[in-house]
Amino acid sequence: MGKMFSIVVVLIALLSAVPILRHTWTPPVDISTHGHAIDEQMSETMAEAGLSFLAAQIILALFVWKFSGRREDEKVSHFPGGAKVMVIAAVLLVGSEVLALGIVGQRAWASVYFTPPAPNALQIQTQAGQFAFYFRYPGPDGKFGPLHPDKIDEGMQNFFGLDPDSDPDSKDDIVTAELAIPVNREVHLLMHAKDLGHSFYVRELRIQQDFVPGLDLSVHFTATQTGRFEIVCTQLCGLGHYNMRAFLSVLSQDDFDKWLKQKASEQ
Amino acid sequence: MKTQYKLAALASVVLLVAFGVLYSGKSVNASPSGQITGTVKLDGQAPKQKVIDMSKEPSCAQIHAGSPVTTEAVIAGANGGLKNVVVYISEGLSPADAAQVPAQSNQINQKGCQYLPHVVAVDTNQKVEVVNSDSTSHNIHPMPKPGGPNHEWNKSQPPGAPPFQEAFGTEEVAIPVKCNVHPWMRGYIAVVKGPYGVSDGDGNFTISNVSPGNYTLTAWQETYGTQTQKVTVAAGKPTAVNFVFKAK
């Protein structure tokens, strides 16, 4: 039984490692300026976690193989160094490793959260509500008109509850169902929750941030590649949560300008 | 003829006439019915309808790839004919006619992430049949007046689920219908009493099975509200009634 256990453990450990080593399922290509730090952090952690995982499973298998099925009259012995070695190993190896991960990792975190958006970042507002994302561009005046929750009329495409008749700032606001942004230009995304908690997640951008009702949250990022990417909700928000998505279109500056003009004409 | 047979024959005739008189009022089928036809027009320019972006639901966006979909608040044809106007009898129905509930259901089809038709009319307690023709799940949510007698409900229909039927017990013109999953979807269920009609793309409508009499006819359009007209219906020849809504 002991031999079987050991073989099973080693097989499982090795088979588990295969998809990792072969990069079968990996995060999609990173299209952000801050993402490489996250990806590096992930690789580093994978190496350390992977080694710890393999080492522990193999040692477990080895010891069970060697020390099970022994005769009753054999004597027990103890690992040289005893618990002291384990404590020192844990503190030194693991302690230093996690400290390093933590200290280096905070730089990746800081680049997303502790640096303010550039003053000329393109400001776009996004609203999350059961079960869709909508986006608002401030228009030529560069200002967002106020939101009136009681004026929301989704059937007439007034998702944000704008009142252009009373609020001049709303007159040129452009509301879209798609988030288009110019490539290589920093975007400052203001996040508004219409009804309850949601989250904004674009895997390729390495961005994930919850919408919290009542809080003015935002994220900022720069996309470095054009293309069409999914924005999905990752905070359980009700029956349509699995179907709550929008698309991010990263366009050249020219294409973006054309797109924005087209959307302005559709308001 | 023998006296007994005469008496029997007389009794039968009397009974037949009595039954005929008693039941003639109950059956619409028995008595001759009239028809109301007409056209609803829009006087003026229809407000621009907004383009609906269905990109969040790629399977529906694909269906409309060649021909973008817009909101349907005001659909006016080339000759100004207004679509989706519900025309019904708001006054003058006999209790018997008002109590009539057609046996057949009227269908709302969730197709291409739209409600087809955009406006459905039913009688109180007449069944609405809800169908999902799309490959995505919908969750139909009629929103009757809050605090009112009609009961608010919503129901999910995954693709593959069978059609279901629901009815409303009280008149309400009209109950907005939305989809909880797809915020742009909008439709209306107008719950009325008695016969009704809904105008087509040319603004033409027909109301059949109208007992002869004097009535008030109401036309309801989701943006412009209601208009009424008095009308007299006779058996045989259809009565013509037209409505004109003024664009704001």
Add this chain to the structure above:
Amino acid sequence: MPEASAHAAQHHAPPQSFLRKHIFSVDHKVIGKQYYGLALVAVFTGMVLSWLMRVHLVWPNSPIPGLHWLSKVGAPGNVMTPEYYLSLMTMHGTLMVFFVLTNAPFAAFGNYFLPIQIGAEDMAFPRFNMMSFWVTFIAFCVLFSAFFVPGGPPISGWTAYAPLSAVGPDAGPGQGLGQTLWGVSIFLFCIASLLGALNFIATTLDLRAKGMTLMRMPLCTWAWFITACIALLAFAVLMPACLLLILDRIAGTSFFIPSNLVVGDKLQPHSGGSPLLWQHLFWFFGHPEVYIAILPAMGIVSHILINSMRKPLLSFKVVIYCMMAIGFLSYMVWGHHMFVSGMNPFSSLMFSFPTLMITIPATILTLIWLGSLYGSKLRLTAASLFALGFISMFVSGGVSGFFLAQPSIDIYLHATYFVVGHFHMVMGVAALFGVFAGTYFWFPKMSGRMMNEGLGKLHFLLTFVGTYCIFMPFHYLGMAGNVRRYAAFTDDFLVPLVPVHKFITIAALVTGAAQLIFFYNLIYSRFRGKPAPANPWQATSLEWSVPSPPPWDNFGGKHPVVYHDPYQYGVKSSTGDYLMQDSPETAAGD
């Protein structure tokens, strides 16, 4: 030690009636078995729910035969609606975390064995103990009733984030009565757990037999004691949080709901509340809760391993200090569930460091377990196999924690299947392995009969391989960006991952079927197992010094005296290579 008075307070006459013996019993052993039985019902239900979930995920538009009997609205034409998936998911999580993982390793085994292991006749407060179980039972019934109310069970997950959970039925199906029942059930569960925790702590501190110093208590007793200390603080926070949630729902308060929310087209009449407040309160409980789930398993596994290895662990004291450190640190890390929640990002860093630090005592424990295997005379039984399997699972589940503890990586992995894989491995598998190990080890003591070892080993093999097949792929899915809590995978990004989900579903169904071997073994052995001696495993702690099963007052009126630490193995004595704790004999040699 106020031993005499405590004992005097405890003395009660043996129960006579059937009702007093088996239903409303103050006997900690009966209560322990009742908790175990409740956990069995909960785990079976939770498992069936997970099968329904897994089948729906890979065949979302296919009818599942019979489902519409469970809910006509939730499964029209036997096709599961997305909201019903979420309802089943919420009930699955709630049942498993509360009614299985808090009940089985802690309340069930702890209640049964803590008093015996410290040489006491019963718990310090036997009537509180009975109340504690029956309140748990009522909580279970309240939760279960959510299946049958209009709207069905809640859809907000076991985490019940506000405002989704707080605004009421406008937020979706199940968010009416179902969610309120959930809140009431958990509120009651908290009361029961607090009573239980109080009992454990008072008993451990006050009712130890002569010679049973704290440092002579078995490791599982230590684990139960530390867990009870954690539980006292944790459940004391969840209880008012549930109350506040219920008030928001039925009394118009706004603890968790800010103003201007338009839910289901209706402007909500609330203002001033904070959704993040719910998250803080919940996770302040929620994180220690997962250690409440795993610490007893660590204690049980240590206890069993020592017996199976015929030698003590490398250091008794270090293990205890590590368990204490884990318990203490568990209160400093709750924010790691909230890295991207919108709380101050600086707080995220502050939570990240203690989270990473917990790795150290966890690693020390793992290294001690592994290092103790060296030089041992390992006996492989069903119990010890599950204990060894625990180590493997704990490592697997633990290393994925490395990733999630770092906020920068969590940006990508939060709310993906990576998290689901992580917590299932540590809680759903490792902690459960601790329960299986404890069952196979202690079943002879509790029932007086032996379980079938062959079936037990088969159960182990199938479950070990099966759970790896189920949960290891979750991590790959997470790395690929597969978002969690989705009722279906309909978008182009996720469709290529469906074959992995199919593999998982099949593994889940097969592994689930393998659990029937365990159920069968339990039931068959209960009635037809070989009669068990008092000490079938040649073990040392006090529970093995009494008959199988023990008499109603555990020690037959005697007061045991303890002469040794609990793990005198690998010694030379008249009984063999071990010395029981209550044996006055001294060992010759090591």
